[in-house]
Amino acid sequence: MSNIDNIREHLDLMHRDLLREELNHLSLSEMLDLWQEMGEDEAMEIFLLLQLDQKVELITHLSEAEQEWLLKSLSLEKIRELLDEIEPDDLADIIQAVSHDVRSSVWKSLSEEARRETQFLLKFDSDDAAGLMTPRYIALRSNITVEQAIHFIRQGVDDIETIYYVYVVDQLQRIQGVISLREILFSNNSEVIGSKMSTNVISVQEDTDQEEVARILEDYDFIALPVTDRYNRLLGIITFDDVIDVIREEQTEDIYKMGAMDGSSDIYLETGIFRLLKKRIPWLILLLLTGTITTNVLALTDDILSAAAFLVLFIPVITQTGGNSGTQSSTLMIRGIAMGHVDFADIGKVVLKEFLVGVFMGVILGGVIILRSVYLPPGIAWYEGLVIGLSLIFVVLFSTIIGAVAPLLIHKLGWDPTVIAAPLMSTVIDVTGLSIYTFTAKMLLGL
Amino acid sequence: MSNIDNIREHLDLMHRDLLREELNHLSLSEMLDLWQEMGEDEAMEIFLLLQLDQKVELITHLSEAEQEWLLKSLSLEKIRELLDEIEPDDLADIIQAVSHDVRSSVWKSLSEEARRETQFLLKFDSDDAAGLMTPRYIALRSNITVEQAIHFIRQGVDDIETIYYVYVVDQLQRIQGVISLREILFSNNSEVIGSKMSTNVISVQEDTDQEEVARILEDYDFIALPVTDRYNRLLGIITFDDVIDVIREEQTEDIYKMGAMDGSSDIYLETGIFRLLKKRIPWLILLLLTGTITTNVLALTDDILSAAAFLVLFIPVITQTGGNSGTQSSTLMIRGIAMGHVDFADIGKVVLKEFLVGVFMGVILGGVIILRSVYLPPGIAWYEGLVIGLSLIFVVLFSTIIGAVAPLLIHKLGWDPTVIAAPLMSTVIDVTGLSIYTFTAKMLLGL
Numbered sequence: 001m002s003n004i005d006n007i008r009e010h011l012d013l014m015h016r017d018l019l020r021e022e023l024n025h026l027s028l029s030e031m032l033d034l035w036q037e038m039g040e041d042e043a044m045e046i047f048l049l050l051q052l053d054q055k056v057e058l059i060t061h062l063s064e065a066e067q068e069w070l071l072k073s074l075s076l077e078k079i080r081e082l083l084d085e086i087e088p089d090d091l092a093d094i095i096q097a098v099s100h101d102v103r104s105s106v107w108k109s110l111s112e113e114a115r116r117e118t119q120f121l122l123k124f125d126s127d128d129a130a131g132l133m134t135p136r137y138i139a140l141r142s143n144i145t146v147e148q149a150i151h152f153i154r155q156g157v158d159d160i161e162t163i164y165y166v167y168v169v170d171q172l173q174r175i176q177g178v179i180s181l182r183e184i185l186f187s188n189n190s191e192v193i194g195s196k197m198s199t200n201v202i203s204v205q206e207d208t209d210q211e212e213v214a215r216i217l218e219d220y221d222f223i224a225l226p227v228t229d230r231y232n233r234l235l236g237i238i239t240f241d242d243v244i245d246v247i248r249e250e251q252t253e254d255i256y257k258m259g260a261m262d263g264s265s266d267i268y269l270e271t272g273i274f275r276l277l278k279k280r281i282p283w284l285i286l287l288l289l290t291g292t293i294t295t296n297v298l299a300l301t302d303d304i305l306s307a308a309a310f311l312v313l314f315i316p317v318i319t320q321t322g323g324n325s326g327t328q329s330s331t332l333m334i335r336g337i338a339m340g341h342v343d344f345a346d347i348g349k350v351v352l353k354e355f356l357v358g359v360f361m362g363v364i365l366g367g368v369i370i371l372r373s374v375y376l377p378p379g380i381a382w383y384e385g386l387v388i389g390l391s392l393i394f395v396v397l398f399s400t401i402i403g404a405v406a407p408l409l410i411h412k413l414g415w416d417p418t419v420i421a422a423p424l425m426s427t428v429i430d431v432t433g434l435s436i437y438t439f440t441a442k443m444l445l446g447l
Numbered sequence: 448m449s450n451i452d453n454i455r456e457h458l459d460l461m462h463r464d465l466l467r468e469e470l471n472h473l474s475l476s477e478m479l480d481l482w483q484e485m486g487e488d489e490a491m492e493i494f495l496l497l498q499l500d501q502k503v504e505l506i507t508h509l510s511e512a513e514q515e516w517l518l519k520s521l522s523l524e525k526i527r528e529l530l531d532e533i534e535p536d537d538l539a540d541i542i543q544a545v546s547h548d549v550r551s552s553v554w555k556s557l558s559e560e561a562r563r564e565t566q567f568l569l570k571f572d573s574d575d576a577a578g579l580m581t582p583r584y585i586a587l588r589s590n591i592t593v594e595q596a597i598h599f600i601r602q603g604v605d606d607i608e609t610i611y612y613v614y615v616v617d618q619l620q621r622i623q624g625v626i627s628l629r630e631i632l633f634s635n636n637s638e639v640i641g642s643k644m645s646t647n648v649i650s651v652q653e654d655t656d657q658e659e660v661a662r663i664l665e666d667y668d669f670i671a672l673p674v675t676d677r678y679n680r681l682l683g684i685i686t687f688d689d690v691i692d693v694i695r696e697e698q699t700e701d702i703y704k705m706g707a708m709d710g711s712s713d714i715y716l717e718t719g720i721f722r723l724l725k726k727r728i729p730w731l732i733l734l735l736l737t738g739t740i741t742t743n744v745l746a747l748t749d750d751i752l753s754a755a756a757f758l759v760l761f762i763p764v765i766t767q768t769g770g771n772s773g774t775q776s777s778t779l780m781i782r783g784i785a786m787g788h789v790d791f792a793d794i795g796k797v798v799l800k801e802f803l804v805g806v807f808m809g810v811i812l813g814g815v816i817i818l819r820s821v822y823l824p825p826g827i828a829w830y831e832g833l834v835i836g837l838s839l840i841f842v843v844l845f846s847t848i849i850g851a852v853a854p855l856l857i858h859k860l861g862w863d864p865t866v867i868a869a870p871l872m873s874t875v876i877d878v879t880g881l882s883i884y885t886f887t888a889k890m891l892l893g894l
Contacts (some may be wrong), residue, residue, distance in 0.1 A: 015549075021768070025647065025751075027649065027666065028666045028667065029662075029663075029787075036657060039842070052591070056499070060457065066702075075601055080877055096593060112550065131520045132862060150632075153632060154632045154633065156632070156633040158457070163629050163632070164611055164628075164670075170501055181611075181628065182610050182611075185600060185601045185610070186601065186603040187595075188561050190666045196640065200472065200493075201473065215476075218475045218688075218691050218692075218695070219474065219475045220475065220686035223611075223670060223687070229504055230706075231837055240670070240687050240688075241665075241668035242688075242804070243691075244665050244687075244690075244691060244694065245665075247691065247694055247698075248786075251694075251701075252782055252786070254516075254698075254702065255701065255702070255782050256778060256782070257704065257706055257777060257782075258702065258706070258778070258781075259705070259774050259775055259777070259779070260774060260775060260778075260779065261775050261779075264501055267783075267788050268779050268780070268782075268783045268788060268789055268791060268797075269783075269788060269793060271492070271794060273803050273804055273807070276800070276804050277804055277807055277808065278806065279482070280772075280775050280804070281807075281811055281812075283771070283775075284768065284771055284772060284775070284808060284812055284843075285811070285812065285815055286817060287765065287771050288767075288771075288816060288819075289768065289815070290621060291763065291764050291767045292764055292819055292820065293763060294760075294763040294764060294767075295760040295763075295764060295820065295825055296824055298759060298760045298762075298763070299824070299825040302756070306756070309749070309753070312745060312752060312762075313742040313745045313746055314742060315739075315745075315759075315762045315763060316738065316741040316742075316743060316762060316763070316766050316881065317738050317739055317742060319734065319763050320734065320735075320738045320741075320766070320768070320873065320877065321729050321731065321734070321735050321765070324707055324730070324731055324735075325708060325731060325733050325836055326726075327706050328707060328708050328727050328730075328731070330706070330707055331703060331705070331706025331708065332701060332703075332706070332708075332715050333715070334702075334714045335702050336714075339695075339699070339714075341714050341715060342715055342716060343715060346716060349716060350715075350716075353720065353723070356720050357720055357723050357724055357727070360720070360724055360726055360728075361724065361727065361731060364728055364732070365728075365731055365732065365735055367734060368732055368736070369739070372736060373739065373742065374741070377743055377746070378742055378743060378746040390744025396731075426767065430735075430763055430767065434763065444516075
């Protein structure tokens with residue numbers, strides 16, 4: 001951070017030249033750190049002193065609200081200069097993010113070509129393959145030679161996103177093959193591209209879901225994937241860096257869903273109170289309402305609880321431990337489903353495994369709770385401890401199995417187990433856990 | 448999957464040629480699917496019919512147990528053929544994964560060069576930058592021309608992992624600069640590499656943590672990152688595909704930790720009962736033991752609970768709702784910390800925001816529980832509902848703030864908030880939630 005301290009000092013002392021010098025060496029993450037620490041006026045002053053490629057890097061990595069603010073504050077001339085350098089896929093994202101006013105001034109500042117490219121990209125859903133692609137790739141015909149191809153590439157269309165794969169298309173723009181720059185360079189000058197290219201092209205359709213795109217690129221370790229329409233015509237390419245962004249975004253969404261929240265990935269400090277509320281309160285209300293079924297279970301077993309008052313003390317322990325064991329097995333299933341390692345067809349194996357694991361865990365936890373509650377305060381009697389321990393075995397076993405089966409079933413029904421499993425499970429486990437608890441106690445105590 | 452059905456049929460009918468033809472078109476994910484469905488004999492038969500590059504792709508993507516089995520079952524000659532084609536970083540991973548016996552037969556089958564490269568890689572911790580790198584990169588001196596560089600690259604050392612970045616080093620192997628193949632190709636033949644290269648090289652140290660490596664590669668959208676020792680000597684490079692694997696692995700670990708389990712990322716169906724137990728039971732015991740503090744809280748407030756029996760019915764609702772609101776704010780913080788968006792310095796802003804969100808959520812949830820429990824069974828009295836509703840406001844407010852503050856504090860102390868936050872928080876929230884609950888009830892009911 002000493003970089004940032006230097007910058008602060010130069011800014012305070014108005015050393016413009018030193019400041020510019022210092023800023024030119026900043027990496028993206030340093031720029032983002034600096035941006036977060038600065039007030040609006042400082043941030044704008046800094047932004048104007050950055051080099052053009054730094055500006056482009058920074059603006060494409062800012063949050064939507066910051067992009068909006070920046071584009072609103074810059075002069076039309078500055079905006080034009082900036083937009084000329086931004087890749088069309090990033091441009092399409094910015095245009096979708098900003099408000100109507102900013103959008104129309106951005107639109108006016110675009111060159112004819114950029115407007116055409118962006119318009120083309122805006123047709124597609126941003127969660128689909130086509131929403132991630134750039135139309136700037138290299139395509140050649142199959143009958144040219146390696147030497148011609150190298151010459152063509154070196155002539156260098158400068159705004160191509162990657163030159164490391166070259167796609168071969170026919171007159172109708174249909175993909176015929178693909179060849180990496182590496183393969184081109186390793187071939188003899190006189191060879192024909194068509195004879196060296198791979199004709200078994202791995203591509204995605206324009207409407208392939210972005211998670212599927214990520215999995216394919218990962219499986220093949222490709223730098224880029226071509227996107228085609230249903231006539232196999234090449235529309236654009238998706239590069240690995242955009243796929244990494246997708247993986248990160250999906251990761252945040254999954255973690256939020258596991259934390260019982262709406263999955264959209266916002267940046268916390270920039271999210272308003274009401275947006276946070278909207279993200280959180282629906283789940284809390286749903287969980288509260290389903291959770292209140294436990295009040296009915298407890299009301300029904302009122303007589304048992306008053307006949308054996310020690311049972312009340314262990315209500316939170318029973319529901320917690322049931323919840324924890326269920327969360328473990330459901331987490332294993334949810335992750336296994338997401339990674340493609342488990343599905344509904346494996347339910348037999350899963351139930352057997354969870355039954356065995358559940359029995360072991362139940363016996364161990366039951367033993368622990370007996371020793372803990374008899375020998376330490378509240379120091380209940382041995383037979384009371386036995387009641388608690390035995391009930392806990394059944395609760396753990398049941399929760400473990402339900403926790404594993406529910407996500408498999410939900411996935412089989414076509415829903416997202418990450419979202420549905422948590423509320424459903426916590427209610428089912430609490431309600432049945434408490435029923436198992438009071439029923440076991442009733443039997444053992446002869447009530 | 449029709450591919451796989453065909454393969455099955457050919458296998459049954461012993462159509463070896465058709466089978467080989469069909470297999471040659473399989474992608475990695477199809478091979479993995481097939482592998483999972485086949486018995487051991489079938490799997491081995493299929494494996495032997497694959498092309499060499501398919502074999503290499505498949506074996507490097509199998510689980511540790513499957514690699515062990517495969518290497519044990521193959522002849523020494525087959526192993527040698529296979530190992531010759533595997534990249535040294537993948538080789539080092541396999542060698543670390545297999546048992547002692549298999550390791551020594553693998554070791555004997557390695558070529559002199561592969562043995563030297565692998566030995567070099569095995570020195571490093573597999574979670575560090577050096578554990579991800581390959582020593583196969585292109586390095587040049589700064590005084591050669593663009594034409595010479597292109598000639599050198601085209602001579603083509605075939606087993607280089609990426610030719611798309613060229614590193615410039617001095618006589619002592621210290622990094623002087625980096626230049627992409629794209630920049631080389633876009634330059635004139637007569638230009639000198641030293642004048643075109645970037646001297647501001649972004650690199651990582653051999654002991655940089657792999658998560659940090661991932662963040663740096665993501666920030667810069669690089670295809671590869673150089674790894675250096677503390678004298679700035681180039682040791683190897685890390686390519687984007689290995690970084691994607693790191694991101695996936697860390698994702699699984701984080702999700703497991705949130706599900707209160709040990710974070711190591713195994714494949715569920717291949718994990719034995721005792722390994723699953725070991726992953727799960729320590730957390731359950733810890734959570735159970737800390738959770739039992741609630742029995743002491745309830746024992747202390749025994750008189751209040753027996754004086755107002757309706758309070759018992761709502762114990763699970765109070766602890767659940769407190770837990771859920773706390774989980775939400777802690778999830779937001781844990782993710783924010785992981786993504787570098789929030790840290791301890793923001794604690795003031797966070798507490799203010801969570802206070803406001805907590806008040807709104809508390810009031811809404813309090814209102815919901817009053818209406819729900821008065822108008823629906825168990826149908827408690829209005830003043831009883833009021834007691835529950837008011838307590839819930841305080842519990843939600845408290846849990847929301849604690850849920851946000853705990854991860855920030857834990858992170859500040861240098862621990863991993865993902866692991867520690869869950870058990871700590873659920874106990875703190877349950878214990879204080881129940882105390883707030885009984886205390887509020889005592890006040891309101893004048894007990």
